[in-house]
Amino acid sequence: xxxxxxxxxxxxEIVGQDIIVKILKNFLKNKEKLPHAYLFAxxxxxxxxxxARIFAKALNCLNLEQNDYEPCNxxxxxxxxxxxxxxxxxxxxxASNRGIDEIRNIKEHIGFRPIQGxxxxxxxxxxxxxxxxxxxxxxxxxxxxxxxxxxILATTEPEKIPPTILSRVQRFxxxxxPLKDIxxxxxxIVENEGFQATDEALYLIAEESGGALxxxxxxxxxxxxxxxxxxxxxxxxxxxxxxxxxNKEILLFLERLIKKEFEESIKKIHEIYENGYxxxxxxxxxLKILRDLLVIKTLPVWKYQLAKEYDEESLxxxxxxxxxxxxxxxxKLIRMFYEAEVxxxxxxxxxxxxxxxxxxxxxLEK
Numbered sequence: 001x002x003x004x005x006x007x008x009x010x011x012x013e014i015v016g017q018d019i020i021v022k023i024l025k026n027f028l029k030n031k032e033k034l035p036h037a038y039l040f041a042x043x044x045x046x047x048x049x050x051x052a053r054i055f056a057k058a059l060n061c062l063n064l065e066q067n068d069y070e071p072c073n074x075x076x077x078x079x080x081x082x083x084x085x086x087x088x089x090x091x092x093x094x095a096s097n098r099g100i101d102e103i104r105n106i107k108e109h110i111g112f113r114p115i116q117g118x119x120x121x122x123x124x125x126x127x128x129x130x131x132x133x134x135x136x137x138x139x140x141x142x143x144x145x146x147x148x149x150x151x152i153l154a155t156t157e158p159e160k161i162p163p164t165i166l167s168r169v170q171r172f173x174x175x176x177x178p179l180k181d182i183x184x185x186x187x188x189i190v191e192n193e194g195f196q197a198t199d200e201a202l203y204l205i206a207e208e209s210g211g212a213l214x215x216x217x218x219x220x221x222x223x224x225x226x227x228x229x230x231x232x233x234x235x236x237x238x239x240x241x242x243x244x245x246x247n248k249e250i251l252l253f254l255e256r257l258i259k260k261e262f263e264e265s266i267k268k269i270h271e272i273y274e275n276g277y278x279x280x281x282x283x284x285x286x287l288k289i290l291r292d293l294l295v296i297k298t299l300p301v302w303k304y305q306l307a308k309e310y311d312e313e314s315l316x317x318x319x320x321x322x323x324x325x326x327x328x329x330x331x332k333l334i335r336m337f338y339e340a341e342v343x344x345x346x347x348x349x350x351x352x353x354x355x356x357x358x359x360x361x362x363x364l365e366k
Contacts, residue, residue, distance in 0.1 A: 003217040006189055008050050009082060010070045011058070015185050015213055016177035017047055023172070024055055025069045035170045037142045037151040039127075041158035042174025045212025048154040051174075052123045056089045057081040059150065060117030077117050088114040090122050094129040103130070103137040110141065110149050120149050127153035128160035135162050142168045176211025178308040179203060185213060186220055190233070195224055197233035203311045204238040204246055245277055247314040250285045254321065257362060265359045273352050283341045283355065289318065290334045296322050297330060336361060 008014050011021045027034050038055075040048040054071060058064055062075040071078050080086035090109060106122055114120045124130070130138070142151060142165065153169060155161060183202045190197045205223070209216035223233055223241060231237070235246045249272075256264045272282055296302040296318070306315055336358045343354040 001218075002189060002193075002221040003214045006185075006192075006217065008047070008054065009073055011054055012070060014047050014051055014054065016181045017051065017174055020051065020172045020174065024051070024058075028058055028064065028069045034150075036145045036147075036149060037169040038153065039158065039161065039166065039169040039171045040152060040154045040174060041171060042156070043176060043210075043212060044156055045209070045214035045216075046174040046177055047213065048174050049123065049125055052121075052152040052154060053081065053089070055152065056119070056121035056123065056150070057086075059119045059121060060086070060088065060114075080116060086116060088117045088120045090120070092122070092124045093126060094124050094134075095126040103134045103141075106138075106141070110146060114148055118148065121152065122150070123152045123154065125154045126156070128155045128157040132162075135165060139164055139168070177213050178211075179206040179310075180308040182206035182209060182211075182213055182216050186216060189217065189220060190224075193224060195227070195233060198235060199311045200235040200246060200248060200313070201233045201238045203314075204235060204242070204244070207247075207309075208242055208244065239277075243277055244281055245272065245285060247285070247289065247310060248317075250282070250289060251314060251317040251321070254286065254289065255317070257359060258321065258325065260363045262359065262363045265363070266356060269352050269355045269359070279351055279355060280341065280344045283337055283344060286337050287334065287341065290330060290337065292318060293322050293325065294327070294330050294334065297325070297327050333362070 011025060014021055038052075040052060042048055057071040057078055058069065060077040060081070061067070061071040062077055063072040064070075066072075071081075073079070073082065077086065081089055090106070092106070109120065109122075112120075139162075145151065151169075153161070153165075158166075158171070158173075183199065183206050186197070186202045186205060190202075205219050206216050208219060223238065226241065227233065227237075235248065239246055239249075253265065253268045253272075256268060269279075273279060292302070292306055296306065303315070303319060306318060310318065340354040340358050344351070348354055
């Protein structure tokens with residue numbers, strides 16, 4: 001699996017979580033004040049478990065200070081962690097081991113000093129799945145842990161963690177990874193695997209992942225497996241694979257609509273429908289771009305945020321549209337396409353009709 005092959009092995013390889021990495025490295029530099037319990041919260045695929053493993057490895061690395069507080073990956077402890085043979089790193093999946101017995105086992109482990117390293121690290125994944133008695137049993141352990149013990153709780157639903165637990169941990173919120181950072185990582189993978197891919201295709205993959213690098217890597221792997229040996233992953237191929245149009249195609253439709261090219265706009269809707277694309281997904285894509293136009297019209301500095309989300313060609317098209325449209329027109333288009341989205345969900349007798357009505361109303365009505 002690509003996401004396992006390219007899983008980060010040190011802090012500098014963690015994508016999109018720079019602040020968290022900086023704080024964890026500062027903890028490593030001052031171990032006298034090292035917290036003994038952490039909560040890593042955030043959506044799937046943002047690096048919570050990978051960061052937990054790297055932090056555990058750094059805590060037990062024999063060359064940490066000489067290596068700028070990055071795990072060296074060649075000492076005996078680092079190699080043991082990389083090969084899943086480090087006895088002082090105990091990982092528990094709370095989704096399938098959620099009861100009080102598992103927490104009692106952990107408490108028994110705590111009584112023993114580390115076998116291979118300096119710290120015994122417990123990583124509890126999907127911690128929100130623990131039962132109430134299990135949380136109560138864990139609470140006492142978090143209050144008075146031995147100095148050689150570190151707890152890291154990882155969760156996608158931090159709101160389900162009891163307040164008594166939250167008050168005893170250092171909380172880190174892992175953010176969605178910016179598209180630009182995901183694309184950069186995907187480029188490295190594509191080159192290393194001997195494939196080729198266009199920027200537009202990689203942005204489509206990154207957008208589909210919703211800020212989860214692991215999902216993007218998994219989708220990239222599927223695309224590479226579906227290719228013949230000498231093909232390039234381009235936007236058209238990704239569109240066909242996902243059944244989803246690129247931003248370039250959506251912007252082309254909006255440009256025709258705004259220029260009041262009635263025939264071309266209607267043709268584009270039918271072309272999209274006849275090629276098997278989901279008109280509801282297409283409409284959501286239009287609304288996203290219109291929303292970005294609305295924000296950039298009222299907050300010009302938003303273009304720096306958009307630079308992280310769009311390839312250069314799409315960004316330039318959005319900025320040009322923002323220059324040529326007034327705020328009222330953008331708001332009108334948002335209302336019209338929002339109504340079209342609602343009508344598409346009602347399964348209209350003619351699927352293209354809600355979008356055709358938008359085109360007719362915008363272009364033909366005075």
